[in-house]
Amino acid sequence: MPSLNALRAALSLPSGEDTNFQTLEQAQALLPDVPRAALKAAALNLLARASLPDLPAAASLLTSLAATLHSPRPERELVGWLASVTGGRAELRSSWGDPVSSAGTPNGMALEQRLTYEGRPIGSLHLWAEASWQPLFLLATEFAKLARLQAAAAGAARRRVGERLLEALLSGDLSGAPDHEVGTLAALRLTQTLPRGERSRESHVELLDVLCGVGEGYFQERGLKCLTTVRGDKALWWWACHDAEREATGLLSALCAASESGFKLGVSAVQESQAQARQALEQAEQALSEVREPRSLEVFSRPDPLREVLASAAARALTGQLRDRLSAADADGKLEQTLRRYLTHRGSLAQLAQDLNIHVNTLRYRLGRIEDVLGGQLSEPGFVARVYLAVAAITDGER
Numbered sequence: 001m002p003s004l005n006a007l008r009a010a011l012s013l014p015s016g017e018d019t020n021f022q023t024l025e026q027a028q029a030l031l032p033d034v035p036r037a038a039l040k041a042a043a044l045n046l047l048a049r050a051s052l053p054d055l056p057a058a059a060s061l062l063t064s065l066a067a068t069l070h071s072p073r074p075e076r077e078l079v080g081w082l083a084s085v086t087g088g089r090a091e092l093r094s095s096w097g098d099p100v101s102s103a104g105t106p107n108g109m110a111l112e113q114r115l116t117y118e119g120r121p122i123g124s125l126h127l128w129a130e131a132s133w134q135p136l137f138l139l140a141t142e143f144a145k146l147a148r149l150q151a152a153a154a155g156a157a158r159r160r161v162g163e164r165l166l167e168a169l170l171s172g173d174l175s176g177a178p179d180h181e182v183g184t185l186a187a188l189r190l191t192q193t194l195p196r197g198e199r200s201r202e203s204h205v206e207l208l209d210v211l212c213g214v215g216e217g218y219f220q221e222r223g224l225k226c227l228t229t230v231r232g233d234k235a236l237w238w239w240a241c242h243d244a245e246r247e248a249t250g251l252l253s254a255l256c257a258a259s260e261s262g263f264k265l266g267v268s269a270v271q272e273s274q275a276q277a278r279q280a281l282e283q284a285e286q287a288l289s290e291v292r293e294p295r296s297l298e299v300f301s302r303p304d305p306l307r308e309v310l311a312s313a314a315a316r317a318l319t320g321q322l323r324d325r326l327s328a329a330d331a332d333g334k335l336e337q338t339l340r341r342y343l344t345h346r347g348s349l350a351q352l353a354q355d356l357n358i359h360v361n362t363l364r365y366r367l368g369r370i371e372d373v374l375g376g377q378l379s380e381p382g383f384v385a386r387v388y389l390a391v392a393a394i395t396d397g398e399r
Contacts, residue, residue: 002046004030010042022047061085061136065143074147076101082140088129092144095121095214096257098221100151108133113141115148120210121258122148152213159216159228166227166238169277177274181225184244184270185280186215186237186251187287191262191294191355193337194233208235211255211263218254222247236284238277244270245299252297262355264288265297289344294355322374322390329373336391338366342378343388 001020007027008015011034021027027043028036051058068077075092082090083104091102106128115123125144127137169177188211195201212228212235219226219239224247226239241247248267255263266288268280283300290298326336338356345352353360367378376383 002043002050006046007031007039007042010046011038065140069143069146069150073101074150075144076103078140078143078147079103082127082137086127086129086133086136088127088133090128091126092147093124093126094217094221094254094258095123096218096254098218098254100221104128111137113138113144115141115145117145117149122152155213155217155220159213162216162227163229166229166236166277167231169227169238169274170231170236170281172278174275177277181240181273182270183238183274183280184241184248185268185277185284186239186248186297187266187281187284188235188255188263189233189288191264192357193341193355196332204233205230207259207261208233211235211259211261212237214255214258215251218251219247222250234285234288236281238274238280241270248297248299252295256295262294264291264294266291267297267299269300292346318386318390322387325373326370329369335366335370335373338363339370339387340391342367343384343391 001022003018003020004027005015005018007021008031011031013031013034019030021030021043024040024043027039028034031039048055065078065081068074068081071077079090079092079101080103086107087104088107089102089104092100094100100123108128108130111127111129111134113125114121115125122145125137125141127133127140129137168175188208190204190207192204194204208230212230215235215237216226216228219237224239224241226237228235228237230236237251239247244267248265252265255265266284266286268283268287271277271280287298287300323336326339327333329335341352341356345355349363350360353363356363371377374383374387376387378384378387
């Protein structure tokens with residue numbers, strides 16, 4: 001263990017009361033007035049010199065640890081390595097708490113370290129072994145992060161294949177669909193409206209893609225075939241279900257554990273095959289529109305009696321007229337966006353303003369502008385009914 005006076009000498013400081021240190025944090029606490037960069041360089045030099053007799057063994061240990069990342073299944077290899085070296089039990093878990101890989105038998109105290117990447121949780125590493133293995137455990141957590149990221153990259157490549165198939169199914173191309181595969185579709189929308197700015201929009205879609213990966217991982221770890229994609233402002237999952245409602249509830253729990261973002265989840269009824277994917281999407285969107293509280297879900301339970309009316313040519317023509325008026329008054333589309341959310345919102349104006357990330361007075365102003373542009377009052381049931389039919393009409397481009 002290097003001494004404090006040795007560190008002072010390396011920094012050309014006068015000697016004083018002496019003690020030993022083992023980490024950079026301890027050295028910083030002992031010499032708080034020394035610039036961190038200079039302290040780090042000197043302390044690392046002393047720590048390395050003190051460790052010279054043990055460096056060959058440490059290098060061999062690190063080489064074998066790093067080798068786990070080059071295996072076809074790095075998470076399993078790393079956990080097995082840690083359990084074997086410490087003589088305890090090691091376990092790697094997903095960000096929502098599911099065991100990803102485990103090995104060994106508990107032998108001592110429990111150690112736990114959460115794994116994060118760019119502020120986002122990606123899992124946790126656990127070890128039950130003698131307390132003396134804690135330094136090695138902390139080192140292993142850095143390799144565990146890399147193992148999780150490697151697994152995520154492999155999952156993303158696999159997910160792209162599923163995206164193409166799901167997009168084809170939703171577009172009506174059934175050439176790749178199996179004849180009989182019972183399934184369910186879930187649709188997620190963030191409570192924050194899809195931004196119009198390019199950079200903000202990219203961040204919004206990136207978060208949806210991250211959530212797609214979380215859901216795909218959840219289903220994969222349960223042996224359930226899953227297709228997922230980001231479509232417009234929604235993340236979608238189609239999975240071959242066994243117990244659809246229980247699996248949907250598990251999906252919600254996994255998403256809540258992996259992200260603090262506000263979102264709502266709509267789930268379709270069970271479909272007889274992937275050939276019904278478009279119908280499943282309509283059901284999931286209807287269920288999504290009925291979700292009241294953030295970070296909760298609704299399961300489709302009944303058909304919408306207005307569905308055929310909303311899909312009619314007359315309703316689409318009405319939609320075009322309404323959009324022309326609103327876009328002429330507001331090229332940015334904020335009025336139409338606000339009107340859509342207002343017509344499907346069941347709570348207070350204050351809650352809707354919060355969902356739209358605007359002040360409630362701004363919301364009231366926009367609603368007033370909408371009334372002026374469309375020539376009616378949103379308090380009049382007849383006017384609202386006509387506006388609802390125009391806004392809610394489903395066009396092929398929005399499916």
